[in-house]
Amino acid sequence: MRYGVSVGNIQPLGVGARQCVERARRLEELGYDAVWVHDHVAPTRTVKTPYPYRTGDRVEPEERHPRDYLEALTMLAALASATRRVRIGTCVLAAPYRHPAVVAKMVATADRLSRGRCVVGIGDGWQQEEFRVLGIPDEHFEQRFEVTGDYVRALKELWTNAGPSNYVGEYVEFHDIGAYPKPAQKPHPPIVLTAGGPGGFRRASRLANGVQFIAQSPAALREHVDALDRACTADRRDPAEVEVYLMSRVQVTKEPVDSIDRALLQGSVEQIAEDLRSYEASGLQHLIATFDLGVTLEDRRWEDGAEAFGQAFLGRQAVSV
Amino acid sequence: MSLKFGITVGNFGNYGKHADAPDLVENAVHAERLGFDSVWVHDHLVMPATINARYPYNEAGVAGFAYRQDIYDPLSMMAAIAVRTHRVSIGTSVLIVPYRNPVIQAKAFATIDQLAEGRLILGVGVGWMQEEFEALGIGERYPRRGSITDEWLRIWQAFWRSEGPVSFTGKFVSFEDAEPGPRPHTSEGIPFWIGGKGDVAHRRVARIGDGYHTISSTPQQVREELVEVRAELERVGRDPDELVVSMLGPRIVFDGSGSETTGVSVQGSTQAIIDQLGEYVDAGMHHVLATPSYGEAWGEQTPDATRDAMQQLAEEVIPAFRT
Numbered sequence: 001m002r003y004g005v006s007v008g009n010i011q012p013l014g015v016g017a018r019q020c021v022e023r024a025r026r027l028e029e030l031g032y033d034a035v036w037v038h039d040h041v042a043p044t045r046t047v048k049t050p051y052p053y054r055t056g057d058r059v060e061p062e063e064r065h066p067r068d069y070l071e072a073l074t075m076l077a078a079l080a081s082a083t084r085r086v087r088i089g090t091c092v093l094a095a096p097y098r099h100p101a102v103v104a105k106m107v108a109t110a111d112r113l114s115r116g117r118c119v120v121g122i123g124d125g126w127q128q129e130e131f132r133v134l135g136i137p138d139e140h141f142e143q144r145f146e147v148t149g150d151y152v153r154a155l156k157e158l159w160t161n162a163g164p165s166n167y168v169g170e171y172v173e174f175h176d177i178g179a180y181p182k183p184a185q186k187p188h189p190p191i192v193l194t195a196g197g198p199g200g201f202r203r204a205s206r207l208a209n210g211v212q213f214i215a216q217s218p219a220a221l222r223e224h225v226d227a228l229d230r231a232c233t234a235d236r237r238d239p240a241e242v243e244v245y246l247m248s249r250v251q252v253t254k255e256p257v258d259s260i261d262r263a264l265l266q267g268s269v270e271q272i273a274e275d276l277r278s279y280e281a282s283g284l285q286h287l288i289a290t291f292d293l294g295v296t297l298e299d300r301r302w303e304d305g306a307e308a309f310g311q312a313f314l315g316r317q318a319v320s321v
Numbered sequence: 322m323s324l325k326f327g328i329t330v331g332n333f334g335n336y337g338k339h340a341d342a343p344d345l346v347e348n349a350v351h352a353e354r355l356g357f358d359s360v361w362v363h364d365h366l367v368m369p370a371t372i373n374a375r376y377p378y379n380e381a382g383v384a385g386f387a388y389r390q391d392i393y394d395p396l397s398m399m400a401a402i403a404v405r406t407h408r409v410s411i412g413t414s415v416l417i418v419p420y421r422n423p424v425i426q427a428k429a430f431a432t433i434d435q436l437a438e439g440r441l442i443l444g445v446g447v448g449w450m451q452e453e454f455e456a457l458g459i460g461e462r463y464p465r466r467g468s469i470t471d472e473w474l475r476i477w478q479a480f481w482r483s484e485g486p487v488s489f490t491g492k493f494v495s496f497e498d499a500e501p502g503p504r505p506h507t508s509e510g511i512p513f514w515i516g517g518k519g520d521v522a523h524r525r526v527a528r529i530g531d532g533y534h535t536i537s538s539t540p541q542q543v544r545e546e547l548v549e550v551r552a553e554l555e556r557v558g559r560d561p562d563e564l565v566v567s568m569l570g571p572r573i574v575f576d577g578s579g580s581e582t583t584g585v586s587v588q589g590s591t592q593a594i595i596d597q598l599g600e601y602v603d604a605g606m607h608h609v610l611a612t613p614s615y616g617e618a619w620g621e622q623t624p625d626a627t628r629d630a631m632q633q634l635a636e637e638v639i640p641a642f643r644t
Contacts (some may be wrong), residue, residue: 013502017435021404042424042499045486066485068502071429074400078436081346081401099457101367102421109397112342133499134424164370164388177456178368178388180334181342 001276002286003313004034006091006247007079008302009070012295017070017078023302024079027086030310034087034119035079036247036288039072039094044129052126053214073098073106080114089119091247091288092194092212095148096125096140100172101179103151104158108183116184121212121245123194124148140171145199147171152191152207159188192245195224201231210243210286217264218278221246225283243285250289252308265289269312276313322599324642325608327359328352328631329414329569332398334390337620342393342401344624349402351628352409355635359410359442360402361569361610362395364417369452377449377518378536384450396429403437412442414569414610415516415534419448419466420457423473423494427480430511431503439506444534444567445470446516462493467521469493474513474529481510514567518546527553532565532608537585540600543568547605567608571601573638575630576616588616591637598642 005027007020024035045066072090079088088110093103111118124144125131131141140147150169157167158179165179183189192210195201201224204211211228213221221244229239250265250272257267265275279287291305329335330345330352349360368388376384399411411433418426434441447466448454454463462469472491479487483501505511514532515525523546526533533550535543543566551561574588587597601609613630614622 011503017432017503018404018438021436041428042480042487042501044498045500046498066500066502068504069428069500070435070503071425071432074396074429074432074436077394077397078400078404081343082404098422098425101457105366105392105394106397109342109394112393113346113397113401115341115343129498133496134422135494135496165367172458174367174456174458176370176388178370178390180368180389181391181393 001280001284002033003309004036004087004089004286004288005032005306006036006038006288006290007075008291008293009037009072009075010040011068011070012293013066013068015068015294015297017075019297020070020075021078021082023306024083024086024088026303027306027310028083030306031314032086032310034089034286034288035083036089036091036121037072037075037079039090039092039097040069040127040130041071041097042069042130042133043127044133047127047129049126049128073103073110076110076118077106077113080110080117083114087117087119088114089192090121091245092121092123092192094125095122095151096131096136096144097134100151100154100158101174101177104155104179107189108159108181111183111185111189112181114184116189118183118185118189119192119210120189121192121194122148122152123212143171145203148193149203149207152193155191156188156207159183190243192243195228198227198231201228202235204228204242205231205235205237208242210245212245212247212288214247215249215264216246218275218282221279221284222282244283245286245288246279246284247288247290250291250305250309252305252312272309272312322602322642322644324598324602324606325358326634326639326642327361327410327412327608327610328357328612329361329363329610330398330402331612331624331627332393332395333363333365334387334392335619336622336624339621339623342398345393345398346401346405348624348627349409349411350405352631353406355631356639357409357631357635358608359412359610360406361412361414361444362398363392364395364413364415364420365392365450365453366417366420367453367456368392369450369456372450372452374449374451396433399433399441400436403433403440406437408440410440410442411437412514413444415444415446417448418445418470418473419454419459419462423476424480424496424499426473427477428503430477431481431505434505434511435503437506441505441511442514442532443511444514444516445474465493467525471525471529478510481505512565514565520549523550523553526550526564527557527559530564532567534567534569536569538568538570539585540604543601543604543606565607566605567610568601568606569610571597571609571611573611573613573630573634574616575613575633594638595641598638602642
């Protein structure tokens, strides 16, 4: 299993972009495989759209605290420039938020800056209020699944066509345009799509190099991975070509957590190790850990989590290799 | 004489296949080490294979761009440079304001300014290449690109200055209750240096500019432009002396022979170059983006040659303007 961590670019106020860069440098030193950024731009203070990734008893706070929404693709470039080894990725870019030409150029630039270390996680977006702030038509929100598929096809055209690029889709169209530079990775950086049902698995089978799930239990993940494998087989695609990613909150505690109250990947090193074995058996290949963010520069919750997890699991993996 | 010096890092395909994105970051690091004041990036998003729109900044009206030029994203390049430098200003020459979503841009520039700890300068323009607007699906905005630019700049200031959620009602976009963060590094925000030439650009300088950013003018042209720009500032009750005057150019060519090159360039012996730059200072120029070279053709220069020429500029020319 490969271990990555979100640098927490959606920040409590005032913590700042430089801090995220320092986190990425530290994650690289600790031996993590990847660093990740999220993509929210300007949510409204009150969000009525239900958060679709709720699991178990954990509920998103109804009242959102003000945060700094450090922009995902500029952060991606900063992390590319500040690190040398780790993969850098988006978990996940909300595809409908930006014109594919904007995404193609920024990701290609970050991929060249990092000499081929980018991973492009892409989702549909879910927060209608944020779509409206960005001036995106309501029908693009309603059809965001189709918009995303369309934009991903356009991205591939822009990244791979050495001649002038052309694309005619339902939601985006362009003719005879040069899109250079091309990414360093050929044919393009890995595309990791979110998916939750048969349509999503079919889309991933046809368009993606990976699928990213959010906060699924090992058992639920197994079911999804089986469904993904079936979708690939139906398309005559080797399921091994579509890698499995999971974004999940991780919390390392000193003492074991009572099993009744315990969230996934929460607890002592031994408890988390057990969870990781279950996930690995379910087909997980890439963990994207999120650690609780501190609320001030002095608050070290994120740093403590990243250090504790890294010392426990990256060291262990190194020994077993 | 006092004059500030910037270089363009070469994100416009300047080096052809002789450089990759990390080399451009190294150009910026090198410029900082040599004592330059600023480093700059250009902006285009896609390059239409056929361009019929008139290029406004040379007599032929033809830009001579090729669709295969490696035009690295300016926002990404500035973010990358920000984390590898500590002192130099980092700017756009110029950002084409209407191309990208205004809210995402507000957040992206505040992010870059935080990464750069307050060193970001936004040279801004309205764009001219109609085909590029069309390729981006915003062809209908081309005739109104000036008003859109004004509105986008007002949106950015609304985000950067607001204490709480931002609501905005404009001619082109409206929204309510959007989270404002992140903010730029300092409360002064991010300076706007207004690009372009002509009456409309001059009025925009007076309306919203911290600086005027002209392109490829001779000293005499700078003098004439500044008469108009200063008049516009006075008309709105601003002190013309508070304005930063800057220019993309002149190109500096160290070839010692005085041979002709196209565009606005200064060349010849070190003393000749100092004298010609002095004419810009006399005309009212404060800051030039004067990337030096040894006269190689576009796409034929190497980053090593650029850095040699930068070192020569830093050692032989810049000291004359540090008094």
